[in-house]
Amino acid sequence: MNEAIIVDNLKKTYSNGVEAVKGISFSVHYGEIFGFLGPNGAGKSTTIKTVIGLLKPTSGKIILDGYDVQKEPYKARLSKGYASQETAVDDRLTAYENVYLQGKFFHMKEEDIKKNAEELLKMFNLWERRNDLVETFSGGMMKRLDIAAALIHRPRILFLDEPTLGLDIQTRAAIWEYIRKFKENGMTIFLTTHYLEEADALCDRVAIIDQGKIMALDKPGVLKSEIGGDLITLTFSENTNGDIKDFLEAVKEKEGVKSVSEMKNGIYSIVVEKNGDKMIPELFALASKFNVGISSVRLKRPTLDDVYMKYTGRTIREAESSRDENAKNRLITRRMKR
Ligand SMILES: Nc1ncnc2c1ncn2[C@@H]1O[C@H](COP(=O)(O)OP(=O)(O)OP(=O)(O)O)[C@@H](O)[C@H]1O
Numbered sequence: 001m002n003e004a005i006i007v008d009n010l011k012k013t014y015s016n017g018v019e020a021v022k023g024i025s026f027s028v029h030y031g032e033i034f035g036f037l038g039p040n041g042a043g044k045s046t047t048i049k050t051v052i053g054l055l056k057p058t059s060g061k062i063i064l065d066g067y068d069v070q071k072e073p074y075k076a077r078l079s080k081g082y083a084s085q086e087t088a089v090d091d092r093l094t095a096y097e098n099v100y101l102q103g104k105f106f107h108m109k110e111e112d113i114k115k116n117a118e119e120l121l122k123m124f125n126l127w128e129r130r131n132d133l134v135e136t137f138s139g140g141m142m143k144r145l146d147i148a149a150a151l152i153h154r155p156r157i158l159f160l161d162e163p164t165l166g167l168d169i170q171t172r173a174a175i176w177e178y179i180r181k182f183k184e185n186g187m188t189i190f191l192t193t194h195y196l197e198e199a200d201a202l203c204d205r206v207a208i209i210d211q212g213k214i215m216a217l218d219k220p221g222v223l224k225s226e227i228g229g230d231l232i233t234l235t236f237s238e239n240t241n242g243d244i245k246d247f248l249e250a251v252k253e254k255e256g257v258k259s260v261s262e263m264k265n266g267i268y269s270i271v272v273e274k275n276g277d278k279m280i281p282e283l284f285a286l287a288s289k290f291n292v293g294i295s296s297v298r299l300k301r302p303t304l305d306d307v308y309m310k311y312t313g314r315t316i317r318e319a320e321s322s323r324d325e326n327a328k329n330r331l332i333t334r335r336m337k338r
Pocket residue numbers: 014015016018019020038039040041042043044045046047085194
């Protein structure tokens with residue numbers, strides 16, 4: 001299959017010596033939504049900026065829409081749209097002017113800019129506000145405008161760096177819908193996020209990136225199923241007549257059950273390979289056979305955070321807060337040096 005993006009052993013070390021990307025390889029298929037999931041400082045923005053040719057790689061090769069980004073930068077430039085993490089709209093211009101200017105950057109014909117700008121501003125619900133200065137816009141409106149501007153020249157591949165960072169749930173959901181629509185129209189989308197739900201809900205495939213390295217790469221469902229199945233927790237009624245031990249032995253024998261154990265006093269956990277939801281009625285049927293009363297059941301499916309945990313030994317939130325701690329400590333040291 002022809003690939004939209006091919007990245008081969010990419011390394012990026014900044015001039016201050018920070019090795020932000022430490023030799024990563026991956027490819028993105030045409031027509032898919034591909035996500036880079038990782039905590040603050042993992043190297044997501046560095047990767048995106050290097051892949052689109054904004055930063056020069058320290059080493060490695062990048063092919064974008066068939067063009068070598070380092071050897072044929074101008075051709076590669078036309079294939080891509082990019083909305084950066086820090087929204088790049090000019091707030092002293094109107095919404096329309098921002099989109100128009102972007103079209104001019106790509107040397108588009110006047111009539112094409114007009115046609116595309118109208119279509120995009122309408123699609124992003126900004127048409128009514130097209131003649132207002134962007135400084136009067138909310139954060140969510142600016143983000144939408146930034147993505148609209150990135151699309152003016154109808155790129156085949158769209159790069160979105162943290163498209164929903166800091167947005168409320170409704171705006172985030174709206175942006176997810178736009179992204180899905182672009183995909184339906186055949187566009188390839190590469191996005192970065194540190195929201196687990198976003199990667200899970202939106203991406204066909206996800207690369208988990210941590211400290212400049214890809215730790216895992218696959219469909220979210222596959223990554224989660226590798227974790228080892230669904231977890232069912234059970235508690236029993238106090239006045240149960242039957243024998244809980246016999247019941248648990250029978251559960252152990254069931255097909256698809258990987259383990260049965262007592263977690264805490266009176267709370268039992270059952271790990272099943274998959275389809276934990278289908279197992280629940282079967283557990284009830286078995287319980288009534290053994291005359292055992294079940295008082296509560298919970299089903300927990302593995303999340304991408306569990307996947308992240310498996311590959312890095314911490315949750316994404318822990319990774320982010322430890323980075324915050326590091327940043328704080330660095331700040332304190334710097335102050336003390338002064
Ligand atoms: N211009 C730069 N000069 C030096 N170091 C940089 C520069 N930009 C980023 N870094 C460092 O490179 C590493 C990766 O940063 P990057 O911005 O790629 O991470 P990220 O995954 O996008 O994080 P976030 O989720 O916070 O956006 C960090 O340690 C960061 O401090």
